[in-house]
Amino acid sequence: MTPPFNTPPAQPQPANTAGKKRRAALFPLRLFSIDHRIIGIQYLVLALISVVIGTVLSLLMRIHLVWPDWHLPLHGPILPEDYLALVTIHGTIMLFFVLTTAPQAGFGNLILPAQIGARSMAFPTLNATSFWLTAAALLILLSSTFVPGGAAISGWTAYPPLSAVASSGPGQALGMDLWLTSIALFAIASTVSSINTLTTIIRNRCNGMTWERLPLTVWGWFTAALLSIIAFSVLLAAILLLLCDRHAGTSFFLPTGDLVNGVLHQGGNGSPLLWLHLFWFFGHPEVYIAILPGMGLTSMLLANFSHRRVFAYRTMILTTLLIGLLGILLWGHHMFVAGLNPFASSAFSISTMAIALPAAAKVLSWLATTWRSKPSYKTPMLFALGFVSLFLTGGLTGPILAQPILDEYLHNTFFVVAHFHLIMAMAGIFGLYAATYYWFPLLTATSQHPGRLFSEPLGNLHFWCTLVGAYAVFLPMHLTGLAGEPRHYAQLTGIPGPGGSLSPAGALLSNTLPLNRFITYAAIFLATAQLVFLFNLVRSLRKGDFASSNPWQATTLEWHPSMNPFPPPSASDTPEMSVHRAPCHYQSNRSEVSFLPQWEPVPLALDEIEDATDTKPE
Amino acid sequence: MISSHLTSACLPGLLLDRAASRSPWLLPRDASVHGLALDDHLLINLWIALALLALAHLILLIGLLTRRHSAPTRLWRIEYLPLAALALLFAVLTLKAERLWASSRYTGASPTALQVEVTGVQFAWYFRYPGPDATFGLTQPKLVAPGEGNPLGLDPTDPHSTDDFISSQLVLPANREVDLRLRAQDVIHGFSIPEMRLKQNAVPGQTIHLHFTPTTPGTYAILCTQLCGLGHYRMNATLLILPRDQFASWLAAKQKAAP
Numbered sequence: 001m002t003p004p005f006n007t008p009p010a011q012p013q014p015a016n017t018a019g020k021k022r023r024a025a026l027f028p029l030r031l032f033s034i035d036h037r038i039i040g041i042q043y044l045v046l047a048l049i050s051v052v053i054g055t056v057l058s059l060l061m062r063i064h065l066v067w068p069d070w071h072l073p074l075h076g077p078i079l080p081e082d083y084l085a086l087v088t089i090h091g092t093i094m095l096f097f098v099l100t101t102a103p104q105a106g107f108g109n110l111i112l113p114a115q116i117g118a119r120s121m122a123f124p125t126l127n128a129t130s131f132w133l134t135a136a137a138l139l140i141l142l143s144s145t146f147v148p149g150g151a152a153i154s155g156w157t158a159y160p161p162l163s164a165v166a167s168s169g170p171g172q173a174l175g176m177d178l179w180l181t182s183i184a185l186f187a188i189a190s191t192v193s194s195i196n197t198l199t200t201i202i203r204n205r206c207n208g209m210t211w212e213r214l215p216l217t218v219w220g221w222f223t224a225a226l227l228s229i230i231a232f233s234v235l236l237a238a239i240l241l242l243l244c245d246r247h248a249g250t251s252f253f254l255p256t257g258d259l260v261n262g263v264l265h266q267g268g269n270g271s272p273l274l275w276l277h278l279f280w281f282f283g284h285p286e287v288y289i290a291i292l293p294g295m296g297l298t299s300m301l302l303a304n305f306s307h308r309r310v311f312a313y314r315t316m317i318l319t320t321l322l323i324g325l326l327g328i329l330l331w332g333h334h335m336f337v338a339g340l341n342p343f344a345s346s347a348f349s350i351s352t353m354a355i356a357l358p359a360a361a362k363v364l365s366w367l368a369t370t371w372r373s374k375p376s377y378k379t380p381m382l383f384a385l386g387f388v389s390l391f392l393t394g395g396l397t398g399p400i401l402a403q404p405i406l407d408e409y410l411h412n413t414f415f416v417v418a419h420f421h422l423i424m425a426m427a428g429i430f431g432l433y434a435a436t437y438y439w440f441p442l443l444t445a446t447s448q449h450p451g452r453l454f455s456e457p458l459g460n461l462h463f464w465c466t467l468v469g470a471y472a473v474f475l476p477m478h479l480t481g482l483a484g485e486p487r488h489y490a491q492l493t494g495i496p497g498p499g500g501s502l503s504p505a506g507a508l509l510s511n512t513l514p515l516n517r518f519i520t521y522a523a524i525f526l527a528t529a530q531l532v533f534l535f536n537l538v539r540s541l542r543k544g545d546f547a548s549s550n551p552w553q554a555t556t557l558e559w560h561p562s563m564n565p566f567p568p569p570s571a572s573d574t575p576e577m578s579v580h581r582a583p584c585h586y587q588s589n590r591s592e593v594s595f596l597p598q599w600e601p602v603p604l605a606l607d608e609i610e611d612a613t614d615t616k617p618e
Numbered sequence: 619m620i621s622s623h624l625t626s627a628c629l630p631g632l633l634l635d636r637a638a639s640r641s642p643w644l645l646p647r648d649a650s651v652h653g654l655a656l657d658d659h660l661l662i663n664l665w666i667a668l669a670l671l672a673l674a675h676l677i678l679l680i681g682l683l684t685r686r687h688s689a690p691t692r693l694w695r696i697e698y699l700p701l702a703a704l705a706l707l708f709a710v711l712t713l714k715a716e717r718l719w720a721s722s723r724y725t726g727a728s729p730t731a732l733q734v735e736v737t738g739v740q741f742a743w744y745f746r747y748p749g750p751d752a753t754f755g756l757t758q759p760k761l762v763a764p765g766e767g768n769p770l771g772l773d774p775t776d777p778h779s780t781d782d783f784i785s786s787q788l789v790l791p792a793n794r795e796v797d798l799r800l801r802a803q804d805v806i807h808g809f810s811i812p813e814m815r816l817k818q819n820a821v822p823g824q825t826i827h828l829h830f831t832p833t834t835p836g837t838y839a840i841l842c843t844q845l846c847g848l849g850h851y852r853m854n855a856t857l858l859i860l861p862r863d864q865f866a867s868w869l870a871a872k873q874k875a876a877p
């Protein structure tokens with residue numbers, strides 16, 4: 001028996017008219033489309049541009065740290081304010097325009113509707129609007145580099161009064177206004193886009209797609225969208241208050257008698273701590289917004305390539321939601337030494353420790369899913385395994401930082417930088433790479449030809465170099481942090497101190513210099529390794545192998561033959577989808593059917609295995 | 619240039635540097651009373667994290683390398699026992715950490731502690747001693763005039779201010795508790811002395827108390843650890859811990875010099 005779902009490579013669909021055919025061929029040029037797949041690709045292109053810029057900026061920072069005299073071509077020496085502008089734009093661009101945009105808006109738009117059997121997103125026009133708002137936000141952010149005073153230098157956290165008073169330093173006048181405008185636009189776009197995502201998941205699921213049958217990626221997008229709506233609206237409010245402080249004479253964040261650079265602010269009776277509360281109420285959920293879709297995808301990929309069910313599927317749904325819930329209750333762990341009542345720190349310490357448990361449950365499920373499964377090591381699987389490794393390594397320092405007494409020493413050192421880069425930036429990027437390699441056939445199929453695959457040897461090379469590079473860059477940062485190296489220091493050597501050239505501060509900081517040199521070399525290696533990916537991308541777009549309609553033997557709906565080729569036929573031509581079971585049904589002991597896609601009605605004899613996944617514990 | 623650095627500075631330098639460091643994991647020497655317990659707790663935490671990291675990777679690797687087994691059945695033993703163990707472990711660590719935190723932060727300094735005020739300004743730390751009357755004089759932002767020797771805006775009409783004196787260096791006696799009043803004039807600064815295991819933001823509009831007892835005489839770095847503007851990296855000062863008798867004579871000399 002040849003199962004109908006193991007279709008050969010999809011054939012070009014005959015187009016109705018020549019005009020339609022030509023339009024379909026030119027689809028990438030349709031810039032202002034409201035098709036969710038095109039919007040998804042636009043988001044991914046935006047994220048790709050952003051990640052290239054963000055990476056170059058981080059390399060400039062690393063190079064400046066170990067060779068402070070190096071002259072940047074066309075610019076000259078990197079001044080302290082230049083360094084801080086690099087830090088600020090790097091952080092902003094990576095967090096917002098890469099880690100928020102690509103998994104949530106990019107792959108969310110591309111894959112989510114297909115994965116729930118929907119024909120499109122709920123609000124297509126709104127969807128396009130939020131993309132163009134995001135693009136405008138990126139342009140405004142980048143333009144802040146060219147205004148008098150330069151880009152903002154107060155980091156992505158923009159603590160007032162530094163960010164509230166134009167006289168507090170370079171970049172804090174027009175540069176800061178542009179930064180705030182950019183992030184405000186981004187917040188609006190994200191909120192709108194998340195409303196779209198939520199509505200789509202709630203209303204557009206196909207027949208039989210119950211909540212318990214939703215793929216875990218969808219649960220990731222769902223929870224991240226919920227968090228986005230809550231978090232970004234608070235951020236937007238905070239930004240509006242800050243703009244009022246800057247231009248309307250209010251003082252939400254300015255205390256009485258604040259004297260910045262000779263300018264006295266007699267007025268109101270605000271507190272910078274209010275900003276910290278509002279900002280981190282957004283800032284911490286933001287981290288989970290970035291990582292939750294990756295966690296969902298990792299669960300699905302490990303099961304897919306291990307030909308196994310996801311271990312404890314329902315618990316995984318529960319832990320996703322629990323991580324979302326706890327994620328909005330622990331913002332205060334960023335504020336242990338910020339001037340809160342110490343009892344508040346104790347409370348936030350406990351809520352932060354609590355989130356380690358659902359996170360650990362996820363890791364347990366990943367370990368159990370792959371345990372003695374002899375998976376096939378295709379590139380997406382390698383990146384999913386890398387995600388598990390980096391998530392573990394980054395996550396295990398979380399409980400350390402959750403203890404106020406330890407945070408008192410480690411706060412704002414490179415230990416924290418290492419922690420969040422491993423878990424958020426590296427695991428986040430590994431999730432994105434897994435998604436890119438995995439869904440590439442869906443991204444590249446056109447009405448002219450079926451989707452293409454990445455080159456596997458190049459993908460393997462890319463994975464190993466990136467994994468080694470990620471650890472080589474971020475593991476030693478734990479040590480420089482333990483040695484006391486603070487974040488945001490433009491220089492580690494030759495720091496003038498009150499006690500002459502060899503001040504105690506200068507001596508303390510120069511301790512970490514050898515390690516920092518190593519980190520910089522590793523960072524250059526890590527960035528160079530990404531050229532393998534870019535080369536593979538360009539090569540595979542043009543002459544990658546054609547994929548069958550379900551090259552990974554996946555069980556989720558986006559691989560349904562009618563969802564290929566891309567773009568699929570117009571909505572009216574799409575068959576109604578029906579779903580018959582939860583995803584990840586694999587059978588290793590019967591040779592004729594090794595996997596059961598969600599859409600496949602089952603022959604009677606096989607029906608008995610349906611939904612035996614995790615209904616009753618033994 | 620890059621290649622010469624590559625050959626000279628990379629790994630050998632790294633190893634040398636680690637060997638020269640005084641304590642494991644590159645942690646700088648501790649010179650405060652509360653720091654020893656903190657260091658112990660930190661090292662326990664690091665070892666536990668490392669052990670869990672190794673264990674999880676080991677399970678992952680063994681699972682990947684051994685031959686295929688039929689799908690894992692859903693066992694409550696696999697699903698809940700490790701979670702319960704982790705919950706217990708984290709609860710114990712939290713409890714221990716809370717006790718340490720409470721002992722240094724829940725209550726203030728003893729009334730006999732030495733009083734010093736620390737003020738963060740872009741980009742310097744000022745240390746004010748209250749003088750023989752043991753009371754800090756009033757300050758007013760509009761009186762701030764660093765060029766005229768009044769960087770903190772001390773109000774000359776307040777009788778308590780006449781004997782206050784300001785130092786650019788924090789000088790403290792060994793083995794006596796210190797009560798710091800932390801303030802900021804303009805933006806948020808981060809007051810940090812790594813070797814005293816001390817860190818606390820100075821927030822404009824707030825006065826935050828911080829107390830500790832230094833033990834070992836010597837000089838230590840005071841850093842700013844909260845991004846405060848372009849001079850953030852060079853906003854440092856020196857902490858000088860003196861034996862008690864030397865501190866007394868330093869204090870006497872300073873008080874005589876004060877107007």
Ligand SMILES: [Cu+2]
Nearest residue numbers: 807842846853
């Ligand atoms: Cu400062």
Ligand SMILES: [Cu+2]
Nearest residue numbers: 842844846850
């Ligand atoms: Cu600073």
